[in-house]
Each structure stands twice: as C-alpha cells, then as structure tokens.
Amino acid sequence: MSKPIFIVRFPYTEENRDKYLETYKQLGEQLSDYHVLCPMDNSVNRVEFECYNAINATDKEIEEIKQMVLETIKAPLSN
Secondary structure, three states: OOOOEEEEEEEOOOOOHHHHHHHHHHHHHHOOOOEEEOOEEOOOOOOEEEEEOOOOOOHHHHHHHHHHHHHHHHOOOOO
16 A cells, blocks of 8 residues: 655745754654655745545546646745
C-alpha cells in the first residue's frame, strides 16, 4: 500500500527558516507512515495542512496536485 502525502505549508520569512528546517526534519522522522512535504510558501500567512491519498485519487485529482506543486515551486520567494 502506498503512503499518503502530508503537506505542511509554512509562511516564508527569513526569520523562521531555522525553525522550518528543524520542524521538517522532525516531521519526516515522526510521520514515517507518510510522505511528508514542507514547502515554504509566501502565499500563506499561517501554517496550512493538506493530506492526499493516491489510492483514492482520480487521474484528474493527481494532475491538479501536480499543477499545484509546480505553481508553488515557481512562486517567487519574498525577501
């Protein structure tokens, strides 16, 4: 059985970078039953959570998730 994907979005600021890195490491260790992704995202003002399970997802939903990730990656970082 494949693992669900757990996404934790952190607001991007230079000040919270160290806390982000530590949290990302801890979540990866603590949530071994999930694929954990923790993007720093300048489009959010607070920490946000999402969870996806590929087994129950349709091809359309998976494509939407791919596009969402690609858009997040392309988003410029605020300084």
